[in-house]
Amino acid sequence: MRDDHAERFPAEALATLDAWGYRALQVPEEYGGRLTSLEELSAIGRVVAGRDPAVTLIANSPLGAAMPVWLAGSTAQRRAVADAVLGGAWVALGITERAHGADLLASETTVRRDGDGYLVDGEKWLINNAGRARYVCLLARHPDRTGMRSLSFVLMDLAALPPTAYTVLPRITTHGMRAAQIAGIRFHGARVPAGALIGRPGSGLELAAAALAITRTLVPALSLGVLETALRCCTAFLRDRRLYGGAATDIPYVREELAAALVDLRAAEAVARACVRAPHLLPDLVPVTSAVTKYLVPRTVEDRMRQLAVVLGSRSYLREGHWSGLFEKLRRDVTLFGLFDGSEPVVLSALTAQASCLDAPADPRRADALFTPEAVTGPLFGHATGPFAEDDPVTAGTAEACAALARHTADPVLTGAAGALRAAGERVRAEAADALDPRSLAGQQFADRYARLFAATCVARTALAAGETPPWLGPGLLALLEPGRRMPRERAAALWDDVLAHTATGSGARAGTGTAEHPAAPAAALARGGEAR
Template structure:
């Protein structure tokens, strides 16, 4: 059971796949991962192709793509380089926040730069005590005349160590829960902000960072959204983030599935191809079934978002199904390649390391199950 795409969707998939085939060879992704090197060349090329701000309307220099097109983009990025795909998602999240809640001056200044890849902004929400429960934010933003004074620490901010700015979520002193949250654009040159790269298992090319803010003075006009809008700003991209994560995972799963089938057809043991062994064939059949189901769930959410339908519960279903499928496919890809799959010479080990992040980032699997349970009335 495979996804049936219309002419526009097929053309978009061909365009995006051709872009990554030209600019992101497997050897390039492997080298960036092995060295922990930010894929600057790919980032510039994606910006020039309009992929980093594809969600933005044409008036701001974007492509005006809907959620279906974005899901296809994220899927193809996941197929080529899921680490980099995660960075594209962060750019779209920040751009969407600014497009929806930014002041006219912020939109005029920043959105055209997003559209052409002229700005790299990290998303700073998570903290040590505020991961799944983001309402537990401890970072504060105290108003002092025409500025905010920001103090706190952010964790797991993708690419923050090489970003031009961080969209920092903080709270006004004396507030709690959903009240008093605000979003501020803090530029990397701010003397009160420091980003330190974390040493992670996977997603080692774009990387993630801890951002420390110590009496960082930020102009009041750097605030995104008005009084009382902080929680809406923070939640505004939640469904799209889960859709994007699901799409990346399905694209990566499809790549690994195709690659593993090719390998098993060529690899001979006991006088015949490994693909001729029933135990192996059944494992691949199960993985193909799960991948198809995850892809269908993902694109159903995309079509729902594109038409304005409520998708909050479905986005959790797609995110959970797709990311756990990616982890399962990556696990079997390593297992079925045997000793070679465990070496750094094989691409499957990179996916195995990256896949785990997708079960955690964007809302951990346990959180998604709880959302689904609530949707069942439990």
């Protein structure tokens, strides 16, 4: 909180993570790191995010920024970046420009052939760690090319450039993530060797799409740590808050809202986990899974944070007091997870473009591995991911999942959710046959329904794969399919003990020297996460 108030780079927190070995998770195992599983990284990163979202944003930036190198870089480029990151250096990603935003083809930064090398000119904007980076993966335009093949990524080694070749622009102030160092970089005829291009000349646009698909998969899972801490923060305060002759948590509305937050957390966990396994197990579906999780998980977290703020009342607005005013910071910071690597309209447009995959026949068994309890590891960047998914084996199993859920007649909420899921599947498949403009309102609305169908199917198939139908499952499915619908009061009351158990023992729970005002550091949780594989 002191770093946040001072808008100060969180050097102490990052040094603690470095000492634990977090940097090794930013480099694939074959290049000297210990990254073998995005699922493992997201689980550990979520613990860090629960302590400070700004720290997790910075700590995971070397992997995300260097993604073009891991996907298409030469062996020499990969080794150079790996050695730098493991040695304590930072990597930055320069894609967007102030005047063009997500319109990458309008990029004005250029890379021109000059003898046996290239000259780079232009400015990139909104770059995390801009002033601290050793390497920048820069998207630039070839002036002699037009269209889809006019862009390339260039690996800029700032340590090898003269000081006159580039300027780090003044830091940009933000509402949240105040400890992060976000700025821009301008290059002035910076000369780089021919080997600085990443991948084939002209492959920048497809490489950017592939890189963003991976980071859009990882970032949403980190936001779950924010909701988890917010739920603990609110529950701890409200259990001690005396109102109307009893604890605030004796009020039915308060219990219902806290139970709804736990339901949202559980459902979003299942969605994020299934999608973060896709790059390992079903890379051809990543164009869909990355868009679904990037849109729906941060949105679920943000919506629930707003409701928790209502329950917490004035304490949600204070920068001091209960847990040092942490909730106010969490609520500010969490909004960046939804903006990072593509805002909602951008991601929904990308998902609408995948609609044709719903028309193709698909074997639902092909997606079974996304939902099994066993952890996954394996090559991350050896699979070619195309721009479009050929089919959708996840929602191909929707009807089967609905039939299995409907057999649980002892739980009327669950059987009702099964019916809602079946109806959603029928509607989305019927709409997918229409030609939809991804940028139109109708296209965006279709993408929202498709994302909710896909996510709810992930939740259902995950529960069925584990052989469990917990009491939160029905409300969790309905919350995804029919946002804003309140769960039955009796179900919320039945979930109250689960809320108390989770807020007492969740990852990063108070232990050791922690107090109600200051939760202890998550060293034990980090250690457990590090041993997960």
